[in-house]
Amino acid sequence: MRVDIYRRPEAEGKFSHLAVPEGRPIPQEAINTDWESEASGRELDEDRERWEDYGIERPGQQMREKGYAITSLHKMTD
Template sequence: MRVDIYRRAEHAGHFSYLAVPEGKMIPGEVINTDWELIDRGMDVNDDAKHLDGYPIDAPFEQIAAKGYAITSVKQIDKA
């Protein structure tokens, strides 16, 4: 699968990340924040447990459940 990666600034200089299937719009429930496109068309293996280089766990499970994958609140301070 190919995904587009977005990021937004959080507290203390940290970032959260959002992955959506390539070419799809950011879903309405998260569009009200300032997301910046940082990687377009990133190839991700279908069995990936996380996205290399980004603190997003279980990307395909999240995308299947809600249409996007996002950094867990627990991961923001580590990002």
């Protein structure tokens, strides 16, 4: 799956990441945060249990349920 990746700074130098299908806007429920573009058109396997680089768990399930995937609070990246 090709996705666009966004990130936002969190406490202690950590980051949260948001992945949306390539070319789609950030969903309305996630737009209230200052997301910065990190990567466009990144090919990632949505069947993987976790996208390590972004701290996103169960990306395929999140995409199916919400239309986007996001880092869980306890998996933020450096």
